[in-house]
Amino acid sequence: MDLMEYQGKQYFARFGIPVSAGGVADTVDEAVAQAEQIGYPVVVKAQVMTGGRGKAGGIKIANDAAEVRFHAANILGMDIRGHIVRRLWIERASHIAKSATRFKENGEPKDEEFYASFALDRSAKKYLGMLSVEGGVEIESVPDELIAKIHVDPILGLSEEACRAWIAAANLPEAAREGALQVLMALYRCYTEGDCELAEINPLILTTDGQVRALDAKVTLDDAAHERHPEWAEFEAVAVAAGDSREALAKEKGLQYVGLDGTVGIIANGAGLAMSTVDIVKQVGGAPANFLDIGGGASAEVMVNALTVINTDPNVRAIFINIFGGITRCDEVARGIVEAMSRITLNAPIVARIDGTNAVEGRAILKANESERLIMLPDMLSAAQKAVEIAGK
């Protein structure tokens, strides 16, 4: 689960990472009320799950109530990279220190904006910390030699000594080092104890009065750890309300669903086979409407659930069911498909390919029930072609 900036900052605050005082607003009036309470100047920030908010005009400074009103009205409802802004975060404006050693092309000193993050290095199978004096821009655009990296063994943890050396390697200005140490140690705790997949601060700033503070927050929580974090409930509620209702329906039914924007609905068993099915539909010139993994088995019940989810997608013009029967044999799968079709009225015809244990028996069952609404083809390629052909009609 990705957190929005304000949620990330709330999460950071739990672990003692300094953030600016602020509040949430869903209307212009709320934005003004928050600003009045915080004190001017404030920053009005769009809360959407995407980068590039500043460039899109989603972050503005306001010096009085009129300016807050103006910017809030502009930003609420704004479309930023396909995300509609429904919530604002109003926070006290920060006075960022100027660098004594780093300059822009025009000779002006750069702001003291740094970058800090922890994530898993899947290759090393250790945690990877990244720290750079070049913050406030996308980290991908920062030259590698300006990023200090540290690998942390999850068993040994991050020592203060190692953290100091890391900060020195990143060449952070002296004035920021002690503050950065506190922030980075807290960020590490947030990352590990907080079960984050990503804990990123960009920018991490040095203020004119010598404080080091998180000016933004990018946090991805590990959904698998949900059980031991009751405090995530409020984040989850927001994510569900803002999220795709079809994905939520699938999740409720224990299915793994990812919405795409095509016309061929896809049902497969196993994540790998489901990905392959999306691939092959695209390879033969079609457009997959979704990824849907029903798990290893393929009972009638599961099939009904999967078809119910796909049926809510008005773009779907053909449904490609691609099942490998292992322990759940193909004859059981075929009976499941036939039964599911009798229990639910589908908006699109099915093209089914089943293979594996008892494939011959399974295909015979589908053949016996074949119609315009249910077409059986024995191999993945021809079935994909057929589904794409139907969807294109």
Place this chain on the structure above:
Amino acid sequence: MSIFVNEHTKVVVQGLTGKQGQFYGLRNRAYGTKVVAGTNPKKAGTDVEGIPIFATVAEAVRETGANAAFVIVPAMAAPASILEAAEGGVPFIVCVTEHIPTHDQARVYNRLKHDYPHVRLLGPNCAGILAPGKCNIGFTPAEVSTPGPVGIVSRSGTLAYQALYELTQSGIGQSTCVGIGGDPVPGTSFIDALEAFEADPETEAVVMIGEIGGSAEEEAAEYIKAHVSKPVIAYIAGMEAPPGKRMGHAGAIISRGKGTAKGKTEALKAAGALVAMNPTEIGGLVKQALGR
């Protein structure tokens, strides 16, 4: 020969008294696997269809000589079960459990490296391991396999089953089918399996099935180039997966432009692997590689 397991492998099932554990444990035994024990501290002294239940893995090892563990317990209990197996003296641990938090996986992986460096963990979130005719630990439907010269290593379960089935249908058997799992911190990597298959005299070719996310396939490609003389037939799922979306498996996600199927496919091609464009091409490419 097979890799990691053989006809002498004795398995203790952690979770045998649970519904899933019982189903798969008994299935594995029915195939001929030596399932010698189960564990459950509350049910020690009882049995599941004749398989004795012990309070701890250490006890099961002492009493039965178990040398492999099959961990099939809920996600929150799995890390402790894996470490209990290692501490109990089991050198090979298969964990099929899905949804273990990533930090727990990272801690277990590194704890094993520190304290039990000779223990091999397969998984988590994997289908298990099958040596046709000898031993089956986990979910793999052994009915679609037959003994022979092809090794399979796969992140995905169903795609491995598909490969087993196609090979069997074409009259080509398999030495071992290894599911390394779809999670971000797998105990056993493609490289570990490739190394073992290369050293196994009876394996003549290796099928490697990868997917989006991470860089394990790229690392395997480097390894293949330098160390693998046997033909490798590869397939990568997720060519059309959108970036930033998790495709079913916790580890199947393109993050920040890294871990794409295209990059992996290109790396494997450059390493000399035969790359299938869809999973049903694997059988034909194996035939071609074996000159059949």
